[in-house]
Every structure is written in structure tokens, then in C-alpha cells.
Amino acid sequence: xxxxxxxxxxxxxxxxxxxxxxxxxxxxxxxxxxxxxxxxxxxxxxxxxxxxxxxxxxxxxxxxxxxxxxxxxxxxxxxxxxxxxxxxxxxxxxxxxxxxxxxxxxxxxxxxxxxxxxxxxxxxxx
Amino acid sequence: xxxxxxxxxxxxxxxxxxxxxxxxxxxxxxxxxxxxxxxxxxxxxxxxxxxxxxxxxxxxxxxxxxxxxxxxxxxxxxxxxxxxxxxxxxxxxxxxxxxxxxxxxxxxxxxxxxxxxxxxxxxxxxxxxxxxxxxxxxxxxxxxxxxxxxxxxxxxxxxxxxxxxxxxxxxxxxxxxxxxxxxxxxxxxxxxxxxxxxxxxxxxxxxxxxxxxxxxxxxxxxxxxxxxxxxxxxxxxxxxxxxxxxxxxxxxxxxxxxxxxxxxxxxxxxxxxxxxxxxxxxxxxxxxxxxxxxxxxxxxxxxxxxxxxxxxxxxxxxxxxxxxxxxxxxxxxxxxxxxxxxxxxxxxxxxxxxxxxxxxxxxxxxxxxxxxxxxxxxxxxxxxxxxxxxxxxxxxxxxxxxxxxxxxxxxxxxxxxxxxxxxxxxxxxxxxxxx
Numbered sequence: 001x002x003x004x005x006x007x008x009x010x011x012x013x014x015x016x017x018x019x020x021x022x023x024x025x026x027x028x029x030x031x032x033x034x035x036x037x038x039x040x041x042x043x044x045x046x047x048x049x050x051x052x053x054x055x056x057x058x059x060x061x062x063x064x065x066x067x068x069x070x071x072x073x074x075x076x077x078x079x080x081x082x083x084x085x086x087x088x089x090x091x092x093x094x095x096x097x098x099x100x101x102x103x104x105x106x107x108x109x110x111x112x113x114x115x116x117x118x119x120x121x122x123x124x125x126x
Numbered sequence: 127x128x129x130x131x132x133x134x135x136x137x138x139x140x141x142x143x144x145x146x147x148x149x150x151x152x153x154x155x156x157x158x159x160x161x162x163x164x165x166x167x168x169x170x171x172x173x174x175x176x177x178x179x180x181x182x183x184x185x186x187x188x189x190x191x192x193x194x195x196x197x198x199x200x201x202x203x204x205x206x207x208x209x210x211x212x213x214x215x216x217x218x219x220x221x222x223x224x225x226x227x228x229x230x231x232x233x234x235x236x237x238x239x240x241x242x243x244x245x246x247x248x249x250x251x252x253x254x255x256x257x258x259x260x261x262x263x264x265x266x267x268x269x270x271x272x273x274x275x276x277x278x279x280x281x282x283x284x285x286x287x288x289x290x291x292x293x294x295x296x297x298x299x300x301x302x303x304x305x306x307x308x309x310x311x312x313x314x315x316x317x318x319x320x321x322x323x324x325x326x327x328x329x330x331x332x333x334x335x336x337x338x339x340x341x342x343x344x345x346x347x348x349x350x351x352x353x354x355x356x357x358x359x360x361x362x363x364x365x366x367x368x369x370x371x372x373x374x375x376x377x378x379x380x381x382x383x384x385x386x387x388x389x390x391x392x393x394x395x396x397x398x399x400x401x402x403x404x405x406x407x408x409x410x411x412x413x414x415x416x417x418x419x420x421x422x423x424x425x426x427x428x429x430x431x432x433x434x435x436x437x438x439x440x441x442x443x444x445x446x447x448x449x450x451x452x453x454x455x456x457x458x459x460x461x462x463x464x465x466x467x468x469x470x471x472x473x474x475x476x477x478x479x480x481x482x483x484x485x486x487x488x489x490x491x492x493x494x495x496x497x498x499x500x501x502x503x504x505x506x507x508x509x510x511x512x513x514x515x516x517x518x519x520x521x522x523x524x525x526x527x528x529x530x531x532x533x534x535x536x537x538x539x540x541x542x543x544x545x546x547x548x549x550x551x552x553x554x555x556x557x558x559x560x561x
Contacts, residue, residue, distance in 0.1 A: 001308040088310040089260055090318065111307050 002043070002085050002112035003092040008076040009105025011050050028100040036082060036095060045082035076105050083112075136180035143189050144173050148276035149361075151194045153248035155201060157311060158220035162273065162301045164201055172197035198224055249274060250365040251312050253358075256300075257326040258309045265300035266329050268293050274361070275354050285351050286336065323366075327375050327433065330359050334379050352383050370426035374434030377418035381440035384411035396541040400449040412444045432468040435460055454483035471502040479512050487516040507536035511546055518549070523557035 014022060029047075036042040051070040058065045070077065079101065086092050089109070096107040148169055155165035172193045186192040198221050205214050205221070256269040267286075271277040279297065283290040303309065314322040337351025359376045366372050388402035397403075419441045422434040430438070439460045446452040461477035474497055482490020494513050503509040514529035530550040537543045 003308075088308045089258075090310055090314065092308070093260070109307075 001088065001092075002083060002114070003089075004110045004112060005082045005084060005092070005096050005099065006078055006108040006110060007080040007082075007099060007101045007105065008074075008108060009079055009101045010076050011079070013104055025100050025104075032098055032100060035098070036084065041084045041086060041095060043083045043085055045080070047080040048078065050079075051077045079105075136185055137177065139185050139189065140173060140176045140180060143176070143193065144276055145357075147190045147193060148173065149252070149274035150190065150247060150249055151197050152273050152276075153252035154194055154224065155197055155221075156252060156273075157248045158198075158224050159201060159217050160305075160311065161217070162304070164204060165197075166273065168197040168201040168204065169193070171200045175200075194224075247365060249361055253326050253362060254313055254322055255304060255309060255311050257322070257329045258304070259322075259325055260307060260309055261300050261303060262296070263329075263332075265296045265303075266325075267332055268296045269300045270329055270358070271333065271354065272297055274358055277354070323369060323371065326362065327371055330355050330362070331375060331379075331433075333358070334382075338382060349386070352379070352386070355379060356383060368425060370422040371431040371433045373418050373422035373425070374431060374437045377415045377422060377437035378433055378440055380411045380415035380418070381437060381444050384408040384415065384444065395544075396539070398541070398545060399443065404447065404449075407444065412441075416441045416444065430463065430467070432464060435464040435467060439464070452483070454480055458484045471497065471500070472506070475503060475506075475509055475512060482512075482516055487519040491516040491520065505536060507533045507542070507546075510536065511542075511549075514549070514553070518553050518556075523553055526553045527557060 017025075033042070033045060036045070054068075054070040056067050056069060056071050058067075082095070082099070084092060084095055086095065089111075092109050092111075096102060096109050099107050101107065151169045151172065152162075152165050155168055156162055159165050175196055176189075176193065180186075202218060202221055205217055208214050252274055253270065256273060257266045261269070268282050271282050271285075272279065277285075279293050280290055283293040286293070304311075313319075333351050334355035337349055337353075337355065356376070356379050359372065359379060362372050363369075363376050384407050385399075385402060387408065388404065388406040389397055391397045415437065419434065419437045423430050423438060426434055439457055442453050442456050442460070458477060458480035461473060461480050465473050465477055475494065478490050478493040478497060481493060491513065494509070494516065497503065498509060498513065510529050510533035514526050514533060517523075517526035517529055527550065530546055530553060534543065534546050534550065537546060
């Protein structure tokens with residue numbers, strides 16, 4: 001099964017960190033990425049620019065409305081993700097718990113919704 | 127495996143069999159089908175067939191195996207009518223394998239014990255799946271009682287005093303999450319086992335406590351929750367005979383449950399431990415519980431777990447013929463170990479009370495006052511009532527009265543309130559005599 005591991009942490013925590021601290025965590029991230037991609041588990045993964053760079057887009061009555069800032073103001077912000085492919089939730093939890101941000105923020109584990117491509121198979125989906 | 131008394135009527139056999147064995151049949155079918163609803167429905171149908179045919183045709187030699195086979199055939203019928211060929215073919219293959227008993231035995235390391243019915247016992251993996259930490263705590267309890275205990279949604283709702291649709295929704299959501307989130311159907315591997323086992327034990331203990339605490343609510347089926355929790359914990363112990371904490375939990379339940387008759391007074395209300403008529407304690411349960419504690423402590427030595435230790439404390443109480451013959455030094459020592467294994471202010475309070483009983487009220491009071499200074503238990507009535515009791519025994523009546531009043535401000539249980547009011551009245555009378 002594929003799972004998206006969504007990395008949430010407080011941008012302020014990062015901003016308040018000493019350079020040594022943030023470099024240590026970044027080092028852990030490089031190590032983790034090497035491990036999770038090296039094991040063939042991760043299919044994709046990226047870090048995101050802070051929410052101050054975010055733009056939220058909505059289309060209403062055919063009009064595109066672009067506004068400054070993230071979709072929702074929350075205490076912890078989406079800062080990155082890994083897309084992994086593992087047999088079950090226990091494995092996904094194991095990989096999520098190894099992400100360095102699990103120690104300072106939270107990781108949301110979301111199974112990917114698969115639409116079977118076989119013709120006719122779709123009628124039982126959902 | 128259930129023993130059938132041939133003189134029993136067929137309906138009684140079916141009902142008893144349902145309580146004892148439906149979880150087992152459901153567990154086996156879920157393994158083959160990966161579908162909780164289909165498994166439950168098929169097993170229910172099988173019991174309905176049994177109810178319709180056994181009274182006239184007689185009870186089969188191996189009723190449990192008959193139920194599983196019939197449920198399997200019902201599931202096959204239902205699947206054949208389904209449209210999705212891919213999932214259907216796989217499920218049918220798995221169901222066919224149930225019959226030959228071959229199944230995935232070669233690939234599955236944690237194969238259940240086939241026992242005398244010839245069908246492997248899958249209840250352990252069902253327990254771990256139902257109690258998975260990714261499910262909401264309420265859902266774990268409901269799902270365990272529904273699938274393993276065979277309780278109806280209605281029975282669960284009544285037992286937990288929540289509306290039936292709430293329970294139904296919890297069950298639907300939990301089953302959907304198991305499927306959609308990929309919660310595995312298996313006994314966890316060794317690295318996850320301790321953490322997950324403690325999750326299963328917590329669910330079983332919660333079910334037990336829900337029934338145990340409600341003894342003063344007459345007319346509810348809650349006392350049955352105690353029996354159900356004990357029954358499920360017995361299954362766990364049967365399947366994991368060397369897990370000391372499972373043994374400890376079963377012992378703890380049995381030792382508490384042994385007092386059930388004495389816990390309810392003539393007015394239907396709860397009676398506190400020190401005031402119970404100990405001749406009404408269930409000696410057989412105590413005997414079994416004490417034996418289990420010994421085994422749990424022996425297996426886990428030198429690092430007993432919290433359930434084994436709590437059971438050991440309950441066992442010491444159980445072995446005293448009268449409240450004033452309680453071996454308090456032993457209880458204080460056990461609380462000392464428990465405070466190390468599972469430190470908490472409440473454990474510390476209980477330990478202090480035991481020390482007061484063993485070494486005198488002054489020693490205990492000094493400990494409780496230190497504990498009170500932390501402020502952790504300010505809102506806990508038993509801290510104030512324990513202080514009040516020790517102050518009373520030290521003839522410090524004015525302080526004792528104040529502490530009883532603090533306890534009364536916080537207490538909610540009517541039985542405990544009545545007890546505290548009686549004690550307060552005694553303290554007031556005593557202080558009047560002294561002055």
C-alpha cells in the first residue's frame with residue numbers, strides 16, 4: 001500500500017533553533033532520506049518552503065481568487081512529505097516514527113486512495 | 127473446545143456455543159475473507175441454521191467445527207453472488223483452503239493452534255487487530271466486544287450507556303479504517319509485541335472496569351461485562367500462556383470479581399473493602415487468582431509488570447480473613463515496587479496508606495503531606511479522605527474535620543459520600559468530647 005507521510009512541525013520552532021541544532025536535524029533528515037529511498041520504500045519526498053511563501057487558490061463563479069498564506073492557520077504547519085510503499089500500516093508507522101520531525105512535530109500517515117485501472121473494477125471501489 | 131452435555135437441549139447448546147465460539151469462527155473467516163461484515167454475517171447465519179436444525183436433527187459431534195464449516199459455505203454462497211471477480215476469486219480460494227487446512231501455513235510464521243476442532247485459532251490476531259492503536263479507544267472496545275465477544279450493538283450500547291447508533295457508527299468507522307488504512311490482521315512481530323499486548327490488555331481491563339464500577343447501577347447488564355472481560359482474557363491467556371501480564375490481568379480480574387457478592391449491600395449499594403463480609407467472597411475465584419499471580423510473578427521475576435503487581439496486592443487482601451488481619455507490610459512493599467514500575471501520584475498515595483497501616487499513622491501522614499505539597503492530587507477526594515483518616519487516628523480532630531470536608535467537596539460516588547459523612551460525624555462528635 002502507498003502512504004503519504006505528511007510532516008507537520010512548528011515553523012517557529014525551527015526559526016528559534018540555533019544553527020547547530022537545525023543543522024543536526026537536517027543531518028538526520030539526510031540520513032533518513034538515504035535510508036528510506038535506499039530501502040526502495042520511498043517513491044517521492046520533498047521539503048516545502050515555509051507557509052509565508054504559500055498562496056491559496058479558489059475558483060468561485062468562474063473567478064480565480066488567489067490569496068496570501070496557507071489554507072488554514074494552525075499551530076503546526078505542513079513542511080514536507082514522503083510517499084512510501086509498504087505492506088501495511090504498522091510498516092508505515094515504523095517509517096513515520098523515524099522521520100526526525102516526529103520528535104519535535106507530528107507525522108500524519110494517510111493511505112493513498114487507489115482507483116483500480118481495470119475496466120469494470122471501479123464499480124466496487126469506495 | 128466446548129464440551130457438550132448430551133442431556134442439554136439443542137437451543138441451550140446453540141446459545142452457549144454462540145457465546146463461547148462465535149468469536150473463533152468470526153476470526154477464522156476474517157482471515158480468509160479480510161472482510162469483517164461478511165464474516166460476521168456468515169457466522170450469524172450459521173448459528174441461525176443451527177438453531178433451526180439441531181433441535182430436530184440433534185447436535186453434531188463437533189459443533190464448533192460445524193459452525194465454522196457452515197459459515198464458510200454461507201460466505202461462499204454470498205461471494206458467488208457478488209460481481210467483483212478479482213476479490214471474489216481470491217476470497218473463494220482462501221475459503222476453499224480453510225477446508226483442506228492447508229492455507230498459508232507455509233508462509234505464516236504465527237499460525238494458530240489447531241486444537242481438537244482441526245481449525246486453527248485466529249482469535250489472537252483478531253484481538254490485536256481490534257485493539258490496534260490506530261483505532262479510536264472507544265472503537266477498540268466496541269469492536270472487541272462485537273467480533274470476539276459476539277455482543278450485539280444493542281448490548282454494547284446498553285453496557286456503555288451510549289445510544290445504539292453511536293456504537294453502530296463506531297463499528298462501521300473502525301472496520302472501514304482497518305480496511306482503508308491497511309491495519310494488518312496478525313499477531314505483531316516481536317519488536318512491536320510488548321507495546322501492542324499492553325494495548326490489548328488495556329482494552330480488556332477497561333471492559334472489566336466498566337462492569338465493575340457499575341455494580342451500584344441495578345438493572346444494567348454491566349456485571350456481564352466483567353464476565354465477558356474475564357472470558358476474553360482467558361482466551362488471551364490460553365493463546366499466550368507465558369505472557370506474565372496477561373496472567374496478571376486475569377488474576378486481577380478474578381480477585382476483584384471474587385468480591386462481587388460482598389461489594390453490594392442489602393440496599394443495593396457498594397460496600398467498601400474494609401467493611402465487606404468476607405465470608406461472601408468467592409473462594410474458588412480467589413484460589414484461581416492467587417495461583418495465577420504466583421505464576422505471573424514467577425515468570426516475570428525479577429521484573430514484574432503492573433498488572434501482576436496489582437493482582438499480587440489484591441491477592442494479599444484476599445488472603446486476610448478479616449480487614450484487621452491484612453498483611454500491610456507486604457502490601458506496602460508491593461506498592462513500593464509498583465511505584466518503581468509505573469510511577470504515579472495515585473500509586474504513591476496508596477503506598478502511603480499501606481505504610482500508615484504498617485508503620486503507624488504518623489509515618490503515613492508525613493508521606494501524604496509531602497505528596498499533597500506537589501498539588502498533583504488536589505482534586506482527588508481520596509487524598510483528602512486518607513489524610514483525614516490518619517489525622518483522626520492521631521487525635522488531631524480539627525484538622526481531620528477540615529480534611530473530611532475537603533474530601534466531601536470532591537466526592538461524587540454516593541456510597542463513598544455516605545461513608546465520608548459518617549466519618550465526619552464521628553470526628554465532630556469526638557472533637558466535642560475532647561474539648
